[in-house]
Amino acid sequence: MENKKTQVAIIGAGPSGLLLGLLLDKQGIDNIIVERVTGDYVLGRIRAGVLEQGFAKLVREAGAAEKMDRLGEIHDSVEFAFNDERIELELKKLTGESVIVYGQVDITKDMMEVREQKGLETVYEASKVQPHDVKSNKPFITYTKDGKEFTLECDYIAGCDGFHGVSRKTIPNDVKTEYEKVYPFGWLGLMSDTPPINPHLIYAKNNRGFALASMRSKTRSRYYIQVPLDDKIEDWSDEAFWEELKKRMPKSARKNLVTGPSIEKSIVPTRSFICEPLQYGKLFLVGDAGHIVPPTGAKGLNLAASDVATLYKIMTRVYKEGDEKCIEQYSPIALRRIWNGVRFSWWMTDLLHNFDEKKDDFDKKMENSELKYFLNSDAGKKVIAEQYVGLPYEDLE
Ligand code: APR
Ligand code: PHB
Numbered sequence: 001m002e003n004k005k006t007q008v009a010i011i012g013a014g015p016s017g018l019l020l021g022l023l024l025d026k027q028g029i030d031n032i033i034v035e036r037v038t039g040d041y042v043l044g045r046i047r048a049g050v051l052e053q054g055f056a057k058l059v060r061e062a063g064a065a066e067k068m069d070r071l072g073e074i075h076d077s078v079e080f081a082f083n084d085e086r087i088e089l090e091l092k093k094l095t096g097e098s099v100i101v102y103g104q105v106d107i108t109k110d111m112m113e114v115r116e117q118k119g120l121e122t123v124y125e126a127s128k129v130q131p132h133d134v135k136s137n138k139p140f141i142t143y144t145k146d147g148k149e150f151t152l153e154c155d156y157i158a159g160c161d162g163f164h165g166v167s168r169k170t171i172p173n174d175v176k177t178e179y180e181k182v183y184p185f186g187w188l189g190l191m192s193d194t195p196p197i198n199p200h201l202i203y204a205k206n207n208r209g210f211a212l213a214s215m216r217s218k219t220r221s222r223y224y225i226q227v228p229l230d231d232k233i234e235d236w237s238d239e240a241f242w243e244e245l246k247k248r249m250p251k252s253a254r255k256n257l258v259t260g261p262s263i264e265k266s267i268v269p270t271r272s273f274i275c276e277p278l279q280y281g282k283l284f285l286v287g288d289a290g291h292i293v294p295p296t297g298a299k300g301l302n303l304a305a306s307d308v309a310t311l312y313k314i315m316t317r318v319y320k321e322g323d324e325k326c327i328e329q330y331s332p333i334a335l336r337r338i339w340n341g342v343r344f345s346w347w348m349t350d351l352l353h354n355f356d357e358k359k360d361d362f363d364k365k366m367e368n369s370e371l372k373y374f375l376n377s378d379a380g381k382k383v384i385a386e387q388y389v390g391l392p393y394e395d396l397e
Pocket of ligand 2: 049
């Protein structure tokens with residue numbers, strides 16, 4: 001067994017772990033990331049691409065924003081469509097803020113590269129990763145790498161290991177409460193090197209089901225359509241996808257749809273999940289390890305970033321001011337923003353998708369009227385816009 005030592009041990013080299021690691025390094029706080037798969041495998045998972053300004057500011061502070069700021073697109077608006085009726089939500093005008101369209105895979109790659117350039121340690125392909133003694137003053141992680149066993153001693157453990165990770169499982173069932181809502185549909189996503197159908201994202205509510213027109217750049221588009229959960233990717237040829245997407249896009253946009261071969265096609269399940277608490281002794285759950293949202297509000301990555309922001313402030317105060325007590329602020333602060341993000345994502349999902357057989361015609365009329373009220377009143381638009389661009393991060397007491 002080989003022994004290693006660090007201040008903050010981070011499990012998982014996804015966007016949460018990488019961003020936290022770079023920010024801690026900025027404050028001279030030593031950290032080592034232990035990741036189960038290879039870096040390429042981490043980058044192989046296609047995810048979303050709408051960044052709140054809060055996230056962008058953190059990436060700049062972490063020193064990994066050069067490409068995001070050079071290649072990312074600033075979007076001052078987003079569009080909603082009801083069948084053929086289109087409504088533009090002017091985010092910038094309503095809130096003073098805009099969002100950045102830049103792929104999660106790209107920002108993850110940028111952070112990986114900066115971490116490597118700085119010579120910060122990341123152990124890829126570590127198996128049997130297990131946190132130990134997280135309620136003691138000497139927590140540690142064990143893992144196996146290249147057939148050799150390692151112990152990584154630390155002061156704190158950041159569980160950035162996603163929904164299927166080991167960290168949340170480390171919190172005893174009689175201590176944690178897990179809230180979950182699984183939706184009876186998925187999002188079939190297709191990426192293509194074709195120009196986007198529209199300069200802004202279009203969230204389309206359609207009698208045939210939900211659809212989203214998004215992009216990665218002026219030459220790369222990302223589209224999604226709502227499909228039954230038991231659909232298989234084999235059921236959907238590119239042609240079938242384009243045909244169905246076209247029917248769900250507002251008529252006036254259809255003529256601008258450029259189709260082409262898919263470079264990626266996958267079905268993502270949609271669920272809301274929250275674990276409480278997010279801190280257990282010296283272990284913190286960060287990002288998808290503690291919560292999952294359906295992609296409708298583009299909040300997954302951004303909620304992970306706000307967790308990182310809070311933990312970063314806390315670790316800085318612990319190591320700079322010796323204030324160990326402030327670690328208890330992590331869970332309540334993070335959960336306040338998470339529950340709001342989960343509610344916004346659930347609300348958008350509920351109103352924009354057709355799924356609840358239990359909803360009768362009266363319910364459906366109510367839904368349409370609710371969404372139309374919000375999107376046609378200044379007050380209503382502001383409510384959606386301020387949540388879409390991201391609510392401010394909370395400071396420590
Ligand atoms: N040991 C080590 N690493 C692990 C383990 C384990 N037992 N289990 C999982 N991991 C790694 C995964 O391989 C992955 O690289 O943890 C990482 C978790 O990364 P993400 O799932 O991307 O989670 P997070 O960094 O919190 O990013 C959240 O990802 O899913 C999107 O919508 C979500 O955008 C949000 C973002
Ligand atoms: C994406 O570009 O992949 C995307 C954008 C907005 C969402 C979800 C996904 O709400």
